[in-house]
Amino acid sequence: MSDYPPLSLHVPEPELRPGDTPDFSNVAIPKAGSVPRPPIDVDAKDIKELAYSIIRVLNREGEAKGPWAGSLTAEETLAGLRHMMTLRAFDARMQLAQRQGKTSFYMQHTGEEAVSCAFQRALLPGDMNFPTYRQAGLLVASGYPLVDMMNQVFSNEADPVKGRQLPVFYSSREHGFFSISGNLATQFIQAVGWAMASAISNDTKIASAWIGDGSTAENDFHAALVFASTYRAPVVLNIVNNQWAISTFQGIARGGSGTFAARGLGFGMPALRVDGNDYLAVHAVAKWAVERARRGLGPTLVEYVTYRVGPHSTSDDPSAYRPKTESDAWPLGDPVIRLKNHLIRLGVWSDERHKQAEAEIQDGVVAAQKEAEKNGTLHAGGKPSVRDMFEGVYAEMPPHLRRQRQQAGV
Amino acid sequence: MSDYPPLSLHVPEPELRPGDTPDFSNVAIPKAGSVPRPPIDVDAKDIKELAYSIIRVLNREGEAKGPWAGSLTAEETLAGLRHMMTLRAFDARMQLAQRQGKTSFYMQHTGEEAVSCAFQRALLPGDMNFPTYRQAGLLVASGYPLVDMMNQVFSNEADPVKGRQLPVFYSSREHGFFSISGNLATQFIQAVGWAMASAISNDTKIASAWIGDGSTAENDFHAALVFASTYRAPVVLNIVNNQWAISTFQGIARGGSGTFAARGLGFGMPALRVDGNDYLAVHAVAKWAVERARRGLGPTLVEYVTYRVGPHSTSDDPSAYRPKTESDAWPLGDPVIRLKNHLIRLGVWSDERHKQAEAEIQDGVVAAQKEAEKNGTLHAGGKPSVRDMFEGVYAEMPPHLRRQRQQAGV
Amino acid sequence: MPRMTMIEAIRSAMDISMARDEKVVVFGEDVGYFGGVFRCTAGLQQKYGKSRCFDTPISELGIVGAAIGMAAYGLRPCVEIQFADYFYPAYDQIVSEAARLRFRSAGQFTSPIVVRMPTGGGIFGAQTHSQSPEALFTHVAGLKTIIPSNPRDAKGLLIAAIEDPDPVIFLEPKRLYNGPFDGHHDRPIMPWSKHDLGEVPDGHYTIPLGKAEIMRSGSDLTVLAYGTMTFVALAAAEETGIDAEVIDLRTLVPLDLETIVASVRKTGRCVIVHEATLTSGFGAELAALVQEHCFYSLETPIQRVTGWDTPYPHAQEWDYFPGPKRVGEAMVAVMEA
Amino acid sequence: MPRMTMIEAIRSAMDISMARDEKVVVFGEDVGYFGGVFRCTAGLQQKYGKSRCFDTPISELGIVGAAIGMAAYGLRPCVEIQFADYFYPAYDQIVSEAARLRFRSAGQFTSPIVVRMPTGGGIFGAQTHSQSPEALFTHVAGLKTIIPSNPRDAKGLLIAAIEDPDPVIFLEPKRLYNGPFDGHHDRPIMPWSKHDLGEVPDGHYTIPLGKAEIMRSGSDLTVLAYGTMTFVALAAAEETGIDAEVIDLRTLVPLDLETIVASVRKTGRCVIVHEATLTSGFGAELAALVQEHCFYSLETPIQRVTGWDTPYPHAQEWDYFPGPKRVGEAMVAVMEA
């Protein structure tokens, strides 16, 4: 119709591309301590604005501020620092091992260590995480042996999943860490099902679901929200918004809503946004949401605002799609340094002790790697058996697989 | 952990089951004319409360009230009444024809006629609807011949889709009515794609997507909201909340959010709720949303609050899961009677003229049916050819289908 | 012994399983209060409560995805997809998750779920109420796929499926729900109450997965069939007078290759029948296996009689459905070739 | 003639199609600014603008569903699924919608879309970067399925697919992107620049759908292969010294049955090779067709060499992948049986 101007397609673009000078001054960041902490039985509709804010505890001076502070003792906080430092050291070694050809693939957590490390400490034994590939902190913080993680990364003869999975696709029922799938988002609804099962069984365990910003566009995300909302499942639904999905900035998945937490509003569930680089804030919010779930108050959606400092994986080179120095400009800082400064300010830590801890942790990781390499690396040394490929497809091997195993000569 | 009481599963239940006395007094219904009408370029975040209210124009006295009134002339309104009456008469005849074995299946619109009939009148030629099986009013109100609809219902030799589809699965490109799929919700994202194509092509056409309350739980609903939000597609996303999905009440799909319209809030898109039994309100809201889309202002989510008076389909008996008289108690009334009363109040209609129109329409439908039956019914008379089964799978019949057609001896 | 319809037999299987093991839970669209659009779960919510039998949102992905999570927790979900035509939204959860969970976690997590779905045509249900998607499951390592053809088998196989430690796809030929159907749509309908296979033990019993049944022994040729096609094949044998050995496969994966091979080695001829479209249907796998294992016994080429490679039509249903006439013609052709 | 990698050839096909027809649009995950994780769409956004080549949210359903809507409008979408392992969320849109739209609307609406996806193994990608799901498409009436094995074919077939009026699944063997791969993973890699099939015409040309190519003519036996397996089969022929006729099918549906039958009637022996799992793989359909059409010429049973019926493993990749050794053994067996 002639009186309407022609339409055109809106394709969102990040503000910065390679060559641009990083500038995040337009990102609104509330002051630490400024966001209120509602009671856990709050009505979701009374806290809608929490989906558009950012809960923060640690300020620039390293102080813990406001109503969300105080969920951890100094000792627990020190343990948290160690977990994050361990994960970072582990990442560095494994990244290197991949470059050395000791395995096929690796994925780092750089900048996001607080999210999984702090969350884990809000859970109780028996609870179950349904993680993505970027939450190995859940394992580290639960005391899962680094050697076992490395055995998995190396796909060696001691690999707990017998060489069947891509590196970093860990699994540990004992440590409440559900087997990782390479198909994005699928585990989000499974977590809701697990939580429903706990409720059906009149248990007190809760589940925790994990997803990346980009993956919220998937079907399973929606199914999870629908089921969690309808059956008031005891589950915490975690979105790790690290700003990127491989080369795609978060605006493509997010669209016109200001935040990912806002997705929860359409389902009548409490939706919180938290500074993902603030160990104390993550822990406090996790504890709040976990307690809600365990008290039968239903699901909570939590968005962790963080930044993927490293490449997506060892197959990726981010300099092709974002400014090289973007991560330095990221306004929420480094989770390790922030927590370290806080502990120094508390008087329970110092630069020297930090350096010393770094060295100790590094030694521990190197020792674990030596140990793991005794069991082989992807192309050298001990290997999972070929028989293992035919076993475990079913509980009992059916005749056709037995025939195939024989054909394979194993 | 002993200090937590055991969890239990929450399974929402409708308040009324067979044997109960219907009572909708808890359903909050705003007064006609009380909900404001924002400008079409309003910011979604400034009208969030519209997702929790109900836009109404016609009051109990048959007056058109408030800022949403006045989108149609008396003549146009009279045409609307005729469309609804035609659809109702058509439904009655086809329901009967199914009972007589003239076809395998039928689905009625009883109580929901206003939604599709009024919406269609807000579109321009060239726009495209992506309907479900309960929006035949889109065809009726666009002047699609009843005989063609009946030919489809009878799967006869003049069936526009050649006997290939279940009855009521119409298709008419010319009338802006996309081929209906029996797989729920799939067309919702397709509508968004069609709208994106219009924008890519710098066209001025818009798309309109349709879904039922129950079907909003499907994957495609989410994909549609994500894509529409991200690319600001020129599309109206319509949810027909008729309270039931076969035997399942709307609370199972809706969960903890108060309304279905609320789903749009998590995507930053305007979300409106409208009295689906109020022809004038439906039209006014449709016009608003269509104008937004065509002006390049992006998608709108609209929830029509209505009630499925009849059974889900000819295969269903609702008395097994809801009180028989529930529909009489439904507080939003009958769309035909409400519009009739309004026109009488306007002085352009009367009971006599209504009766007369009813008879005329009935005659027209009966005549159309006679005409259609000349082309056959499902088990008698003219049939689509068996060759037709092999044709149209591909643009050109590939060799293997040619072989099969020969084997079939046709 | 009581006589049951296939619907009653399936309901009885779930009822008995729920009574024996409180880990068994049942859910799906319209499955709770109403008892399912085919009534297979009628009464279970009333008997076992809302948290063991309940309605779900219309999300097949959600149904299967939640079931996988529940199974990982330790429950035994037996879920319903309202029609097999609607499993596609759940396919990712079935293939990428349920089927691989045991393997990829080296047994730490398993997925003992049963996914029930009415399958097949013959009810004028057109494209979206008639499909036979079994081949889309048989290609997936880690799944087991069952299609019973009668009440007795349906109950015993469903109980076995619920007790099985692996994910099982349980396809219910909807045209057989109320009686055997031999493809003669213009003849009176026979109810299960008039048929021997309608005799179903009241209590608990299982029929092992992976065992076919010879429904008619014969020496002229072997017909491999399952579901509704079992009765079509029996009718074709009767009508052609060919002494066919009719095998009801019952389980497609794992397959009872032994019984198949023994039969074809004996008869030297083979016809395969299914409702699904021809190309890449499960009949292809059967033909490939039979020629591999019985090559030197085969006297004529194996023939497949199947649905055509078109979407399932409405008006042309009986031209699409592989009825006794088409099956009989293939049998004659295989004898004469 | 210029030499191109398969990636460059595929990019060239899209580039030429977009230049010739402004209705052609390209989108998918990471496809826009970055140009795709395999770089197949690199430069297209820069050249044709953001509304003709763009990034999408991570929703395969959304990608295909939106493409269907666009095609119904009149555009020609050519979309990318990042790995074939991730098409499952879009399966309902592919099967229930794209494949049936022409049929169910009697031609009023059609769905001329191309869905590109990297397929197959050989890159240590484990379960979710290695699958070969072609049989899940070949079973679906209304779809066409293509798997090119080299740059020349990839370009000509992709242009033909984009111009085709029906929905086409275009599977790109990722292990062939940079060079032919014969399964000898321990030998140096050969780039396409060193291979004749890397010679790709610069401009517009098409290779018709439904035509196989004889890659090596021979008289001892026929090998039916596609994708990466074409080169594995050629290597096996060389290494065993058996005079095999190696056929690259190129298009699975529609299938070039004529070429297949002529070859097997000539050689009397047949080996079928694919990476996908055995049971209900496309090899089953090929075996069924060959025995049906060449029964009286066949001297020994048809053998299938395929991926095992297990999920695709990581560490055991080379024990899973059907390499020249296993193919060669089957060839010898078929000669000797």
Ligand SMILES: Cc1ncc(C[n+]2csc(CCOP(=O)(O)OP(=O)(O)O)c2C)c(N)n1
């Ligand atoms: C179903 C599916 N689609 C696509 C992919 C390919 N893929 C792997 S990671 C990734 C990006 C995920 O981004 P996000 O969810 O933000 O998580 P992040 O990597 O940032 O932690 C993509 C597209 C996949 N693994 N699964």
Ligand SMILES: Cc1ncc(C[n+]2csc(CCOP(=O)(O)OP(=O)(O)O)c2C)c(N)n1
């Ligand atoms: C994918 C899919 N799942 C299930 C069904 C079966 N089914 C047909 S209609 C229906 C209920 C739909 O309810 P709603 O969306 O509220 O629409 P209404 O019938 O009320 O208009 C169901 C479950 C289907 N057609 N497709």
Ligand SMILES: [Mg+2]
């Ligand atoms: Mg991310």
Ligand SMILES: [Mg+2]
């Ligand atoms: Mg409804």
